Amino acid sequence: MENISIALPKGRMADSAITLFEKAGIAENILKDISRKLVVNDYKNLMKFMLVKPIDVPTYVEHGAADLGICGKDILLEQKKDCYEVLDLKFGFCKMVVAGPKEARDSFLTNKRVATKFPNIAEEFFRQKGENVEIIKLNGSVELAPIVGLSEVIVDIVETGNTLRENGLIVIEEIFPSSARLIVNKASLKTKSQRIKEIIIKLKEVVKTFEEV
Numbered sequence: 314m315e316n317i318s319i320a321l322p323k324g325r326m327a328d329s330a331i332t333l334f335e336k337a338g339i340a341e342n343i344l345k346d347i348s349r350k351l352v353v354n355d356y357k358n359l360m361k362f363m364l365v366k367p368i369d370v371p372t373y374v375e376h377g378a379a380d381l382g383i384c385g386k387d388i389l390l391e392q393k394k395d396c397y398e399v400l401d402l403k404f405g406f407c408k409m410v411v412a413g414p415k416e417a418r419d420s421f422l423t424n425k426r427v428a429t430k431f432p433n434i435a436e437e438f439f440r441q442k443g444e445n446v447e448i449i450k451l452n453g454s455v456e457l458a459p460i461v462g463l464s465e466v467i468v469d470i471v472e473t474g475n476t477l478r479e480n481g482l483i484v485i486e487e488i489f490p491s492s493a494r495l496i497v498n499k500a501s502l503k504t505k506s507q508r509i510k511e512i513i514i515k516l517k518e519v520v521k522t523f524e525e526v
């Protein structure tokens with residue numbers, strides 16, 4: 314049987330991703346072994362798990378360093394890497410939105426500035442609307458930008474809405490909903506097709522139970 318390697322996202326999606334594999338009975342004790350260690354081998358099930366930043370998951374999968382990976386739909390749409398998206402995992406729910414102070418919704422601005430960690434998504438969204446905008450790429454704390462005059466609006470992820478509220482911002486437009494997705498390396502799906510298909514079937518069974526809740 315071939316070994317299967319999986320890139321899991323560090324950070325807020327890590328626990329759900331790890332629990333998913335454990336519940337599916339595909340891997341054992343990943344949680345126990347992953348702390349500062351970045352690769353965990355499950356020799357019994359012939360699986361290798363690696364923990365990477367969510368933004369890097371598609372890169373590992375595209376290059377075949379991982380056969381499978383888990384990351385948000387937001388990251389897939391931003392990066393458009395060459396891999397297959399095979400399953401909506403029904404956790405990590407959030408929305409990509411345009412947000413800003415109330416005045417930005419109520420007044421028509423030409424050539425507005427948009428601060429974001431997702432420049433490609435923002436660019437595409439405003440291009441489709443036929444709006445000419447300047448995209449300002451940031452790496453975090455995006456809500457700060459309109460408060461200090463770096464931009465008029467932001468394109469960012471909203472989950473509870475707490476960060477927007479606490480900074481006096483509102484959702485102006487929703488762009489798309491996001492959740493965690495399972496992605497697969499294109500060559501691996503051919504060369505390791507039986508194992509990968511078995512894994513997808515087992516994960517689907519667990520995901521079904523999330524939907525029933």
Ligand SMILES: Nc1ncnc2c1ncn2[C@@H]1O[C@H](COP(=O)(O)OP(=O)(O)OP(=O)(O)O)[C@@H](O)[C@H]1O
Pocket residue numbers: 323324325326366367368384385386387388405406407453470471472473491492493
């Ligand atoms: N409230 C949220 N804020 C950001 N991302 C969320 C939220 N809820 C779910 N997600 C999902 O989690 C992913 C980001 O996870 P995480 O915040 O751990 O990564 P990160 O942005 O690289 O972290 P960091 O801010 O430490 O650099 C997103 O791509 C998205 O799919």
Ligand SMILES: O=P(O)(O)OC[C@H]1O[C@H](OP(=O)(O)OP(=O)(O)O)[C@H](O)[C@@H]1O
Pocket residue numbers: 452453454455456469470471472473474475476477
């Ligand atoms: O709607 P909420 O539940 O408040 O969540 C949304 C916030 O969480 C994320 O930031 P993150 O915590 O990743 O920090 P960052 O801004 O440094 O990326 C996102 O970019 C928003 O700022």
